Amino acid sequence: MTVLDKSSKDGLNTPYFLINEQALINNLEKAKQLKEISGAKLVLALKCFSTWGTFDTIKPYLDGTTSSGPYEVRLGHEKFGGETHAYSVGYSDADIEAVKPLSDKIIFNSLSQLNYHYQQCKDDASLGLRINPEMSVAGQDLANPARPYSRLGVKQSLLDLSVTDKVDGFMFHMNCENKDVDAFIKVLDHISITFAAYLDKLSWLSLGGGIFFTYPGYPIEKLGLALKAFSEKHDLQVYLEPGEAIITRTADLVVSVIDIVENEKQTAIVDSATEAHRLDTLIYNEPASVKEASEDGQFPYVIGSCSCLAGDQFCETQFAQPLQIGQKLHLLDSAGYTMVKLNWFNGLKMPSIYFEKVDGQIEVLNEFGYEDFKGTLGR
Ligand SMILES: Cc1ncc(COP(=O)(O)O)c(C=O)c1O
Numbered sequence: 001m002t003v004l005d006k007s008s009k010d011g012l013n014t015p016y017f018l019i020n021e022q023a024l025i026n027n028l029e030k031a032k033q034l035k036e037i038s039g040a041k042l043v044l045a046l047k048c049f050s051t052w053g054t055f056d057t058i059k060p061y062l063d064g065t066t067s068s069g070p071y072e073v074r075l076g077h078e079k080f081g082g083e084t085h086a087y088s089v090g091y092s093d094a095d096i097e098a099v100k101p102l103s104d105k106i107i108f109n110s111l112s113q114l115n116y117h118y119q120q121c122k123d124d125a126s127l128g129l130r131i132n133p134e135m136s137v138a139g140q141d142l143a144n145p146a147r148p149y150s151r152l153g154v155k156q157s158l159l160d161l162s163v164t165d166k167v168d169g170f171m172f173h174m175n176c177e178n179k180d181v182d183a184f185i186k187v188l189d190h191i192s193i194t195f196a197a198y199l200d201k202l203s204w205l206s207l208g209g210g211i212f213f214t215y216p217g218y219p220i221e222k223l224g225l226a227l228k229a230f231s232e233k234h235d236l237q238v239y240l241e242p243g244e245a246i247i248t249r250t251a252d253l254v255v256s257v258i259d260i261v262e263n264e265k266q267t268a269i270v271d272s273a274t275e276a277h278r279l280d281t282l283i284y285n286e287p288a289s290v291k292e293a294s295e296d297g298q299f300p301y302v303i304g305s306c307s308c309l310a311g312d313q314f315c316e317t318q319f320a321q322p323l324q325i326g327q328k329l330h331l332l333d334s335a336g337y338t339m340v341k342l343n344w345f346n347g348l349k350m351p352s353i354y355f356e357k358v359d360g361q362i363e364v365l366n367e368f369g370y371e372d373f374k375g376t377l378g379r
Pocket of ligand 1: 048173175177208242243244
């Protein structure tokens with residue numbers, strides 16, 4: 001791997017992601033504290049962050065990985081180790097053949113999937129079933145697993161106790177960026193009461209991701225004690241599947257101003273696009289924050305993307321000084337659900353991925369070129 005001296009930082013060519021190891025460790029220390037208080041095991045949700053060049057930093061703190069598709073299972077097994085949990089909304093026969101030698105747990109999304117694949121994998125892994133608790137703390141309907149007609153997980157009315165002859169565990173996932181510990185505890189109490197008869201027969205239970213325990217001021221001890229009491233009450237090994245909580249505020253997407261155009265508002269066009277490099281900005285309509293912006297700045301700009309999509313912009317913000325062509329801007333908090341969703345729309349230059357280590361050296365995790373673009377579309 002190429003390692004650059006810290007003096008090269010200012011000269012890196014945009015666009016690029018810069019992941020900060022110290023910030024990652026700060027989050028991981030909170031995860032460690034939560035594990036110690038609660039006794040829960042934590043598996044990294046690869047759907048959120050799979051940049052495996054950072055895994056040596058993360059591994060000592062977490063127990064393994066969880067996944068949403070066969071390639072994530074393989075990556076978790078190969079590059080992270082520890083426990084590998086496989087979950088998928090739908091496994092084909094080929095998927096099960098691929099994941100079963102690699103997985104410690106295989107979690108099914110429906111009773112039909114469990115029954116269909118049961119014989120094929122019952123001796124290879126501990127099996128689990130995703131349950132829809134019909135209660136959630138998720139800001140947007142698009143990301144709410146308990147939304148009406150949800151296809152994610154089995155409702156209680158479809159279950160009977162015989163399911164525990166086939167599975168050792170249940171998985172619930174019903175939070176999205178939930179910063180409110182009391183709201184989480186309400187859902188936990190609901191699960192504890194509603195599913196008590198099942199829980200007492202299971203040996204493990206995953207409560208999914210979406211609990212924002214690394215958010216500044218989050219009461220980790222209260223969460224930890226609630227999880228501990230729950231796991232003791234039902235005699236279960238509890239798992240959490242954090243994604244965003246582990247990598248929040250650890251990476252910037254660094255871009256350059258390419259042009260400034262005016263149409264009633266000033267738009268700074270940068271060498272990146274939400275649609276290609278920061279997709280959730282667009283999908284969830286959540287504007288990016290820019291490090292160089294100033295709350296009371298007198299120079300407002302739209303930070304516009306380089307793609308052809310008319311509404312593709314990172315945010316509107318203001319600066320203390322007019323922006324200059326060539327100036328770098330840091331789009332903050334760009335680690336989660338970004339690098340895993342990168343695409344080549346418009347043939348834009350793919351952001352490089354750099355890892356700034358605690359000692360200031362910069363590991364080059366990847367840099368991309370035309371051949372990578374071409375190679376995704378044919379050989
Ligand atoms: C089943 C499951 N587990 C874990 C996660 C990770 O959630 P987060 O990144 O919000 O912690 C998700 C996110 O969608 C999920 O669907």
